Amino acid sequence: MEILIFVKQVPDDAVEVRLDPASGKPATGNIDKVANAFDTYALELAARYVEANGGKVTVAAMGPKGTDSMLKNLLAVGASKAYLFTDPSFETGDENAIAARLAQIAKKCEAENGAPFDLILCGKESTDEISGQVGARLAEKLGLPFVSSVIEVAPAGDKLVAKQETEDGYVKFETSMPAVYTIAKPGYDPRYPNIKAKLAARKAVVPAFSAAEAGVADAESFVELLGYTEPPKRQAGLKICEKEAADTVAKAMEILTSDRVL
Amino acid sequence: MAYLISEDGRELLKDVKDFCENEIRAQVKEYDESGEWPKDIYDMAIEMQLSMMDVPEEYGGLGLSHIDQAAIVEEIAKADAGIAVTLNGNGLALKPVLIAGNEEQKQKCCDIIMNGGWGAFALTEPDAGCDAGNSKTTAVKEGGEYVINGRKCFITNAQVADFFVVTAMTDKTQGTKGMSAFLVYKGTPGLSVGNHENKMGIRTSITSDLILEDVRIPEENRLGEEGTGFYTAMKTLDLARMWCAVIGVGICQRCVDESAVYAQQRVTFGKPIWKHQAIQFMLADMEIRTQASRALCATAIDLADSGKPFTTEASAAKCFTGDSAVKNALDAIQIFGGYGYSREYPVEMLLRDAKIFQIFEGTNEVQRMVIGRAVVGSHKI
Structure with a gap:
């Protein structure tokens, strides 16, 4: 079983992002860059799958040069190969363009590995832009079966069974291979790397390819990003500080009535 | 850092x-x-x-x-x-x-x-703590074996250890030069572990007595030559003190972290308490102690790594860090006020944890003896 996982490098989602007043864009320069959480869930799911059923996990990312550091870290927690695709042309484009590039990148990874992929995984969304479209669009471009928000994958002969998380419970789908799935949060967390694996991974060299080297053609964007706005600040609430509880309730009722809430 | x-x-x-x-x-x-x-x-x-x-x-x-x-x-x-x-x-x-x-x-x-196992170092005895030379545990040679008898106490990880390094007297007449060190593996007949010590702090670590009753081990389990056990133990403690200090710095830093956050949240007399100079000075002293402790650790580590003598520096790091951890924990509790005294808040545990750092791996009094002697030794007239 050959599994490819596309990973996006995102600003640490534990840090609140504000807009840079000068550029009008999110100020993420000083925020640590990490692998998108849903992509790390995909890697853990894939690592567990190959540990149980055999196979190999490849990770690939589009991003600036420093992105290889994130990919190295993934080599310590279940991935055995990593490729970076870095090109100025990758820095713009909508979800359609990104999916078109990833479809071509998947082919390049197959050529590098010398083996086709049986399964391609993406996180169900990225924690920065949260469009949740790329996985589905990628499946469309590759003409492959697609299941979203998967939390479990099991072998079924020459097919795969994907358990999809829904609001009410779950649905099981059987698909042929290769297939594209997007991964939601399974019932476990990604593993911590052990020190030896981490130190070995840090020494690894991640092959990097430009658009030309990877054979990635220009991709069309249909959506234009006009700008970012911050969510409106919450208004300060009213404080009612009467000495007696009865007076507090009376005051609250008065305000609610005068504002025609009641 | x-x-x-x-x-x-x-x-x-x-x-x-x-x-x-x-x-x-x-x-x-x-x-x-x-x-x-x-x-x-x-x-x-x-x-x-x-x-x-x-x-x-x-x-x-x-x-x-x-x-x-x-x-x-x-x-x-x-x-x-x-x-x-x-x-x-x-x-x-x-x-x-x-x-x-x-x-x-x-x-x-x-x-x-x-392979995921544990070891334990068994030097301390009920009547031989810092005075390790007063050890009562004996190892008597019989043919190709040693028979070890005695009782060790305050042994970290004893209940889970797969191997023990045990010091015992092979020749009591020789004093510290009659001490030897041995490897004893879990499951050796005559080896048993006492109750888990109900400690004031560092309660996630396990500490117990180790009892040796006619424990027979092959001669090849002796570490080094007979009579070198005390030297081995002292060299061990030089290194151990350094690492014990490194742990102490963690407590110092945690006290700073907790206090700096709380001092911004807690308001008295209309302003967050960090704006009162008394609290600022406490925070500053805590930070100074933490930085100094870490620097002492870094010095000892550098010297040890480069093969130079580091006994005094390790003792200085251990002693200063142990004292600093206790002082920082006391200050942290003071900054938290009544809440600091409550077990609902994290800082009272830090004081209970910190106290042992003035005691184990040689009390801070012993560290000062080590340092004091070294100072005079390097200024011989």
Whole structure:
């Protein structure tokens, strides 16, 4: 079983992002860059799958040069190969363009590995832009079966069974291979790397390819990003500080009535 | 940060930080109250190889630099000093083996630890703490065996250890020169472990008596020559003090972290308490002590790494850090006021944890004796 996982490098989602007043864009320069959480869930799911059923996990990312550091870290927690695709042309484009590039990148990874992929995984969304479209669009471009928000994958002969998380419970789908799935949060967390694996991974060299080297053609964007706005600040609430509880309730009722809430 | 850690070290430190945030911080409160040994946390720590950082690379170890290791140990200690003490227990048990053992002994003990096992260093006795030469445990040679009898106390990790380094007198007439060190493996007949000590602090570490009743071990389990046990133990303690200080810095830093946050949240007389100069000065003194403690650790580590004498520096680091941890914890409680005295808040535990750092691995009084003698020794008239 050959599994490819596309990973996006995102600003640490534990840090609140504000807009840079000068550029009008999110100020993420000083925020640590990490692998998108849903992509790390995909890697853990894939690592567990190959540990149980055999196979190999490849990770690939589009991003600036420093992105290889994130990919190295993934080599310590279940991935055995990593490729970076870095090109100025990758820095713009909508979800359609990104999916078109990833479809071509998947082919390049197959050529590098010398083996086709049986399964391609993406996180169900990225924690920065949260469009949740790329996985589905990628499946469309590759003409492959697609299941979203998967939390479990099991072998079924020459097919795969994907358990999809829904609001009410779950649905099981059987698909042929290769297939594209997007991964939601399974019932476990990604593993911590052990020190030896981490130190070995840090020494690894991640092959990097430009658009030309990877054979990635220009991709069309249909959506234009006009700008970012911050969510409106919450208004300060009213404080009612009467000495007696009865007076507090009376005051609250008065305000609610005068504002025609009641 | 006084530890100039490598880029790889920084990446490792992020993993350890995540582990501490997610798996240790919230859980330890319960273990602090119950006194239970948090096996689930230790199992995860073993998976991450945090119990194996003292195994040298040539014996299958991790190849971490000591400075990177110090930063990692401090990070763990910041989350819980007891867990750092337990993990460090493996280093403490390995050191005498690496100092005095032969290749076979070294490899065997390193393998035990690399396979997720534990070691324990058994020097202290009810009547021989800092006065280790007063040991009552004996090892009598009979044919190709030694028969060991005695009782050790306050032994970290004794209940879980797979191997023990035990010191015993092979010739009482020789005083400290009559002490030898031995490897005793778990399951050896006559070896038993006493009750878990119900300690004031570092309650996530396990501490017990070790009882040796006619424990027979083959001669090849002796570490080094007969009579070298005291020297081995003292060399072990030089190194151990350094690492004990590194853990103490973690407590110092945690006190600063907790206090700096609380001082911004708590309002008195219409302003956050950090705006009162009295609190600012306390925070400043806590920070100064923390930085100085870490710098003393870094100095001792650098000297030890470069093969230069470091006994005085290790003692200075241990002594100053132990005192600083207690002072910082007291200040943290003072800044928290009444809440600091409550077990609902984290800082009272820090004081209970900190106190042992003035006691174990040689009390701070003994450290001052070591340093005082060295100072006079280097100014002989």
